[in-house]
Amino acid sequence: MWAAGAIMAELFTNQPLFQGSSESDVMYKICRVFGTPTESTWFSGLDLARNICYRFSDFPGVRFSELLPTASSDAVSLIASLLSWCPCQRPTAMQALQHPFFHGCYRVPPTVRLEDTCCNILNSVPLVFRIAKQRELLKETRSLRSCASGSERVDASEDPIRKLLLNPFVFLK
Structure with a gap:
C-alpha cells in the first residue's frame, strides 16, 4: 500500500518522490517529507531503529497539500x-x-454481478466443445478431400483449418 501511495504522489508531481542514492539517503528524504517518526506515528519502527542503533533524521515534515498542490x-x-x-x-x-x-472514478452497473459473470462463463463451456468438434470435423473433411484426389490442394486463404487456427472464434460469427 506504501508503494501505491508513492506512485500516486509521483503521478501528481511527475517526478520520483524519494529518489536517493542509498538506503540512508532515501530514509533522509522520507523524513524530510513526512517528518521524523514519533512514538504515536510509528512506535514499532522507532523500537526497531533503537535495536540497530539507527537514528532518524530530525525534520518537522511537509504538509501533503503543499507537496501535491495540483491534487484534490x-x-x-x-x-x-x-x-x-x-x-x-x-x-x-x-x-x-x-x-x-475513487467515488467518481468507477461505477459498477447494478445489473453486472459476479454470479452472473460466472454463470456466463459456465454456459459458454459447451461452446468451447462445439468449436473443438467443428475443428475435428474440418480436419476429417480436409483429410477426405486430400485422399479423394491425391493432387488436390486447398487454397491457404480458403483453408478452413488454417482459418480456425488463426482465429478460433471465426465460426461464431
Missing part, C-alpha cells in the same frame, strides 16, 4: 493514509478503494 483534497487524504509511517495504520487495498477519491 481527496487525493491528498488518500495518499497521506497510504504513506503512513506505521503499516498498521495504512488502509488495505479494499479500504483504499472505498476512499472518497
Whole structure:
C-alpha cells in the first residue's frame, strides 16, 4: 500500500518522490517529507531503529497539500493514509478503494454481478466443445478431400483449418 501511495504522489508531481542514492539517503528524504517518526506515528519502527542503533533524521515534515498542490483534497487524504509511517495504520487495498477519491472514478452497473459473470462463463463451456468438434470435423473433411484426389490442394486463404487456427472464434460469427 506504501508503494501505491508513492506512485500516486509521483503521478501528481511527475517526478520520483524519494529518489536517493542509498538506503540512508532515501530514509533522509522520507523524513524530510513526512517528518521524523514519533512514538504515536510509528512506535514499532522507532523500537526497531533503537535495536540497530539507527537514528532518524530530525525534520518537522511537509504538509501533503503543499507537496501535491495540483491534487484534490481527496487525493491528498488518500495518499497521506497510504504513506503512513506505521503499516498498521495504512488502509488495505479494499479500504483504499472505498476512499472518497475513487467515488467518481468507477461505477459498477447494478445489473453486472459476479454470479452472473460466472454463470456466463459456465454456459459458454459447451461452446468451447462445439468449436473443438467443428475443428475435428474440418480436419476429417480436409483429410477426405486430400485422399479423394491425391493432387488436390486447398487454397491457404480458403483453408478452413488454417482459418480456425488463426482465429478460433471465426465460426461464431
